[in-house]
Amino acid sequence: MSSDSGPGLDKALDELGWSEMLTDLPEIAIPLVFRLLGETGSHSSILNDVIVDDLGAEPGAVVPLPFVGDRWVAWMRDDVEGHDSIDPDLPLRDVGRGDDIPVLRARLALGWWLVGSSRAMLDLARTHALDRMQFGRPIAAFQAVRHRLAETLVAIEGAEATLTTAEGDLGGMLAKAAAGRAAIITSRHVQQVLGGIGFTAEHSFHRHARRVIMLDALLGSSRELTRELGTMIRTTQQVPRLVEL
Numbered sequence: 001m002s003s004d005s006g007p008g009l010d011k012a013l014d015e016l017g018w019s020e021m022l023t024d025l026p027e028i029a030i031p032l033v034f035r036l037l038g039e040t041g042s043h044s045s046i047l048n049d050v051i052v053d054d055l056g057a058e059p060g061a062v063v064p065l066p067f068v069g070d071r072w073v074a075w076m077r078d079d080v081e082g083h084d085s086i087d088p089d090l091p092l093r094d095v096g097r098g099d100d101i102p103v104l105r106a107r108l109a110l111g112w113w114l115v116g117s118s119r120a121m122l123d124l125a126r127t128h129a130l131d132r133m134q135f136g137r138p139i140a141a142f143q144a145v146r147h148r149l150a151e152t153l154v155a156i157e158g159a160e161a162t163l164t165t166a167e168g169d170l171g172g173m174l175a176k177a178a179a180g181r182a183a184i185i186t187s188r189h190v191q192q193v194l195g196g197i198g199f200t201a202e203h204s205f206h207r208h209a210r211r212v213i214m215l216d217a218l219l220g221s222s223r224e225l226t227r228e229l230g231t232m233i234r235t236t237q238q239v240p241r242l243v244e245l
Contacts, residue, residue, distance in 0.1 A: 005043045009043075018046065026105065030050065041207060043089065045075050047109060048063050051102065054106075064099075104169055115159055115163065126140075145193055149189070159179040163178075173220065178222075180225075181222040
């Protein structure tokens with residue numbers, strides 16, 4: 001995982017003009033930056049910036065975020081050390097219940113982060129499958145391994161397509177749910193492909209796997225959002241059109 005995380009990365013992004021990009025070109029800035037966070041294994045507190053920008057609040061504020069299990073957390077803007085963090089790598093701290101916040105762009109940001117993390121895990125599995133030899137050939141030659149990698153890629157590509165076309169609150173919910181589900185599928189299949197090495201602290205997979213669990217739990221998990229969407233469709237007896245073809 002990248003060492004360029006936390007306040008150091010926040011400062012670097014600020015120097016690159018992150019705030020201006022978020023305000024002027026959010027449709028480019030959010031997918032680009034959050035996907036790179038996932039692919040590099042870095043972390044930053046800029047999820048706060050997305051919500052603060054929507055609220056029109058004071059820049060630099062920390063916003064309480066809904067978390068799975070009817071909990072609320074704050075993504076602090078300083079280092080993990082010194083905080084009673086719920087994750088050893090992220091400055092996430094339990095807080096009291098916050099106010100309702102605009103979540104559409106924040107959910108899309110988390111979705112892109114999840115997709116980036118999923119692609120990082122898939123790359124780890126692909127490299128291992130090409131390098132690991134069994135019976136005189138790479139395990140990538142075995143059909144079972146190929147099926148797991150293919151199913152993972154399909155899930156990731158589907159989530160990315162959903163994020164790209166998402167519009168409105170319904171689209172944001174669906175995109176976040178698809179990205180969370182893709183990340184869970186990726187974690188499961190990559191763990192199987194990596195085998196024993198994936199359980200070790202020396203391998204970076206476990207950090208990505210824990211990261212996507214935490215990201216999925218923010219602003220509605222894939223399970224919660226899927227259940228909410230199903231309830232809405234059952235109540236209204238209608239399936240909204242998500243994409244105009």
